[in-house]
Structures are given as structure tokens and as C-alpha cells.
Amino acid sequence: MARIVLKFGGTSVGDIDRIRNVARKIKAEVDRGNEVAVVTSAMSGATNQLVKWVNEIAPLHDAREYDVVVATGEQVTIGLLAMALQQQGVKARSWMSWQIPIRTDAAHTKARIVDIETADMARAMKAGEVPIVPGFQGLSPEGHVTTLGRGGSDTSAVALAAALKADRCDIYTDVDGVYTTDPRIVEKARKIDQVTYEEMLEMASQGSKVLQTRSVELAMNHHVRVQVLSSFDAAVGSDLPGTMVVDEEEIMAQGLEKSVVSGIAFSKDEAKITVTRVADRPGVAAAIFGPLADTNINVDMIVQNVSLDGSSTDITFTVQRADLARAVERLERAKVDLKFAEIKADINVAKVSVIGVGMRSHTGVALKMFETLAAKGINIQVISTSEIKISVLVAAEYTELAVRALHTAYELDAA
């Protein structure tokens, strides 16, 4: 007997038939003798409608009232799903986030979970009842409803699994697992059986949309074994595994051969900024990136050229495309202090990343990347690396070519 948290996304509970189908999957886990708790999103489209109303009524709205409105989507699905389970003969009840409670901080619309009281829920589970919990929300210290930000239901599920000390957290979504890269671009992409938290975290933050980054961080910190699988397959969690996201030790302990590179991620959501002929003196990087940080703009890849004339240099970096206009505007305002020549912006760029914990112990991974791209005539604009990842910025038009070439080069292609 295991204790499992199951999480279903918006498309999985998108209409009444799908909610019934989800109930069947839950029942299958219960029938195996497992203790099951469920976290669910709102019906797909529901949250968008609520957000649309909020924006219509007041473009600059009170974050507290936003949360009151937007949190209703999950309240609908927990009730409907509890009924669907009862209809199938499974003991179930919905638990509102304020009833449990799921305690968060007071940062409305982007709250962080602080604590979940699970004693009552664990007792109900031991008595054979399935608790159905709304994702994406909690209760602030002041007793108000909070939401965690879009996609927060994954985080709710992992946090609940951690609090319940669950053996596994199954995230049901519209894909059947994590792939070596996007199957829509590389036909030979393979589903990965097991991936480490660190790799998943890099994949999530490098543009793979399967799991929310914060949920992976949380899983890593609390050693929650996460499985990603499809809610549209007939089989359920323990039958047909999707992708397990686990500790590196767990994979090592199985004595399995792990490939050096686990996957290729890419993101077209990038913009490149070059600030030319800034003074090449200590403190100039801080003078550029300080104002951007103050404006809540995240800077990702950075490269500073060797000084051209011993007194000035060019600095190139990337930001999210959505932040480009604000970033340029902020730098122009700082021109008096920075004394640069000009700002060049380029949105026709993409970031391609090679990810794998095996890099730590294998050399030559980066070299293979550069050689592969060179062989296809792809120019590398910026490079950044971490212990388990190498990212390069290339012209956007080369994205698919680069991803396919790297997928083959690192022997990820399906047979």
C-alpha cells in the first residue's frame, strides 16, 4: 500500500465527461489499495474567463479581490470531482483551501505555500476517504484567499505530497511524460523514463512547459518523487509509468546506465540586447544590471567582450521578450550615467540548451555541441553554462535545425 497524491490539470477536467474519466483513474488507484489524495485545477478556460472579467472591471485591480474571484474555478472542480467519485462508489469529499488550511504568505496573486495542516486529512484517508483539494490557492495569514500564480496547481500537489509524506506525486497532464525534446519538432524524440530534479529544473526553466519550475524546486527540496503522465491514456499511474522525476541517488542505486545528456530544451521567448562602447571599468556591469533588477527584469545570459581599445567595451545580454521594451526604456534613462554609444535590440534569437547531470563527470559535452552547430553552419551568439547545462543563443531561424542536430549528436534519437 502506498500513499499517492494525484494532480489533474485543466484539460484533464475540461468537461463533465473528462471529470468522470479522471474519477475512474482515481478509483483505479484506490482499488489497488492505495491511500489517495487529489489536487485539481479549474476546468480549462474557466480561469481565463475569470481573469478576463477582472481585467474588464478594473485594469489596475486589488490583488486580494482578484484572488477571491479567480480562486472559484478550482472550487467548482473539487465539488464536481467529489460527486463523480461518489457516483462511482468511492468515498470522497472536497476540502477548501481555507478548511485544510493550506497556509501561504500574503503575496496575493503570487503567494507561496508556507504550511499545510494534514492531520485531519490523513485521518480521513486512513478511513478510506479520498480528499479532493483545489490547486493554485491557499489562505493568507490575515485569513484571506490567496492564489499562487498561473500554473500553481503543480506546486500545490507537490506541497501536499510533501506534507502528507506521500510515496509519489502523479501529475496528470495532456502529455504522457517528459521528452528528450519537443516531439512536435523532433519526430524521434523519446519519452524519458527517469530524470533528476536538477535536470527537470533546467528543462522547466529552459522552456519545457511540462512542469512548473517552482513545483520542481519544491519536489527537490522535500524529496517528493514526481511522476508526469497523461490523463488521456487508459492506464493509470502504477500501470504505465510516465516520467519519474527523482533524486539522482535513486537512479544511481538502480545501477542503470544513464546517458550523459538527458534532453535538449529551447526557448524562443528571448530577446538580445547589446549596449555598445560602455566604459570598461570596474562597476560598469552593476551600473547596467542594477537598474534592470530594480525594475524586476530578469537578465539571463550575459557576455562582455574583450575591451576593444582598452577603455570601452560592448556588453550583450538576454531578457524575456516581454520585458524588452521596458528594459530598453530603463537603460535609455540611465544613459547619462552609463555613457554608452547605443543600444541594439534583437528579438530574432532563440536559446538552445543541452541538459544532463552526466556532464559533471564527462568531458567534451560542450565541445560536441559547438562542433555539431558549426557543422550545420549555425553561428553561436552567446554561451552560458551551469554544472548540468550548456545554453547557446542562436538566430531564431536555426532553432529547429539546431535542436534536431543536437538530438542526434547526443544519441537521443529513438530507434
Next chain:
Amino acid sequence: MARIVLKFGGTSVGDIDRIRNVARKIKAEVDRGNEVAVVTSAMSGATNQLVKWVNEIAPLHDAREYDVVVATGEQVTIGLLAMALQQQGVKARSWMSWQIPIRTDAAHTKARIVDIETADMARAMKAGEVPIVPGFQGLSPEGHVTTLGRGGSDTSAVALAAALKADRCDIYTDVDGVYTTDPRIVEKARKIDQVTYEEMLEMASQGSKVLQTRSVELAMNHHVRVQVLSSFDAAVGSDLPGTMVVDEEEIMAQGLEKSVVSGIAFSKDEAKITVTRVADRPGVAAAIFGPLADTNINVDMIVQNVSLDGSSTDITFTVQRADLARAVERLERAKVDLKFAEIKADINVAKVSVIGVGMRSHTGVALKMFETLAAKGINIQVISTSEIKISVLVAAEYTELAVRALHTAYELDAA
């Protein structure tokens, strides 16, 4: 300065523009220097959609989970309305029923309000904040969300007005007041300026759909002055009065001439059942109506004929049309005990009622009714009376004719 509770129905908050319009009405009351609390329904159609989903998922559903789902409609409107007010510069916040709390009994889907804790809310109102409260719902003793049954938002508003000791409870709806009869049938129907609780109660239970019966009972018991007015008029509560529902004493104290009859109500939602040749002995009425009461079927008008042969009689009574099939089925099952000849059912009937507190002190009111109907050739099938009401059952096809003739006979026609 007065303390006022304003209540807005589903059509009044049916879309974003209407919610903005409602916010303007609230602001006008605030600008007059009044302390204002607001109760709102769900956007029109929202509750129906939620009920539809519930019925699709499980025809026989858990009442507790029904309430979880259906209560979300009002949670959306309280948040949106609070934002609309803030947008117009009015301090406002939404209060969930579990935050206040509005305590109810545990009768899910038809709960009754037991108590409302208003200390915090009254403090917020004194500080110039407008609390926005969801109608139709509360919190059970076990800490679960309950709903009061359809139309329960009127009851929520009156209960909140009683708890806050408000000077007035303004019910904004899609009509501009209570009329002497339905203006769609009688062109000369007049808006009534003032009506007593007792009359309003009879009108509500006799088919006038302006206010929910329970809300009128509650207003009467707690002496809450209720005003019914239209949310689509440009004017607001204190400008252009709709209909005031008040104590008889308040009307008397004004020394106003009050007409003997206040209004003519009618209902086509009736069905007549005649049980023929039942034994004319003590206890037979109980033997018929006991099983119906056990099956939760309300019996309204009753007439027992004079015994035809000294040993058997016919009993005629009315039930809600929706209950007819169940009532007949239940009586057929009791046939062994009751030993009647047959059951005759008739749905082509309507109940027409003349209502007015003046009847208590005036004679001849009933006589005028019977004469008026006779003059139009309308046969009376059943009669029932109370202190302030006379109801007759007539063939449904005569409904409009009867209502118009009575409206004229009691001098209710507008000039």
C-alpha cells in the same frame, strides 16, 4: 446618516457593465453619508450553469458537494463588485460567508440562517468601508459551505440587515416595486408605495415573485424595513422610493388612508386533486394528508363536501403542479387503507387571491369577490381564507379575466 443594506439580484449584476452600474448606485448611497453593506447574487445564468453541471455529473448528488459548487457564483460577483467600487474611489472589500461568518444549520441546499457575526463588519463600515457579502450561502456548524435554496439572497440581505440593525434593506431587482397585480396582465396595475409584512407575505406565497417568502417572514420577525426597487432606474434608494414593506403600525402612524384591499395575486402553478367516495368518519382527512406530508408534499386549499349518503364523501385539495404525479402515486399506494372510489386530477386550474390587512376591519370583502366573479360567469371551485386574504380556485382559462375584474372591483385601477 442611516445604515442601509443593499441587495442586488442576478439580472442586476448580469454582466460587467451592470456591475459597474450597481457600483454607481452603491457610491450614491455612500456619498449621501450613509453606512452601506451590500449583498449580491450570482451573475444571472451562472447558478443555472453550475446546477446543470452538478446534475450532469450525478443525478443523485451529495448535497454538501452541491453547495461547494453552487456557492461559487456569488464569490465571483462579490470580488468583481468590490473591484468596481474601488475603481470608483469607494473603499470596499468582499467578505466570504465563512469569513464573517454567516452561521446556518446543516441542512445543505436549503439551510436556514442561525446567526451572523457583524462586529468586525460594523467596525469596517464605521471606518467608511463597504462590505460586499455573497447572498444565498453560509457556514454549517461542521464548518462546511451551505446554500439557502434558490432565491435565498433576499433572505441573506434581510438577515444581514437585522444583524446590523440597519435602518433599511433595499432589494434591487428587475421590477421597480410591488404592484397591485401583475402589470403584464392588468395594464392599470399600480405600484404600491407601502405594504405591510403580512400582505407581502401573502402576496409572496400567493405567486407574486418579487420577494422570497422566507425573506419577508424574517423581515417581519425582526422589524426590518424592506424596500423593493429597480436596479435599472437611474435613481437610487433614497431618491425614488419603490415599495416599502413595513409594520402595519408604521403605515397607521402616518395617518394615511389605506385601501381595504392591497393587491390581487394569482398562481397557475396549482393542481386540483379530488378523492371520491372516501369513508366519512373521523380520521379520514389525516389518513389522506398524512402520507402526503411524509412525502414532503404541501397541500394548500382543502374542501370536504357534505356527506352524500351519510357514509362517504369527496375530498378536494390542491398541491403544487410539480408535486401532482408524486401525490397521485402516493395516494394510489394508500388505496388499500383509504378505500376511495377514484382519484381525479385537474391541472387546468388557477388560484386567484385578494389580499389586504383592511379586511380585518371591513366586512363585505368576500361578498364583493364572489359577486364580481359571478357577474363574469366564473365558477368558483374551492375557497380558502385567512385573516387578510381570500383565495379561490377557478378554471385556468378564466385567470386573466378574474384578475382584471377584481382589480377594478376593488378600485385598484390606476387613474
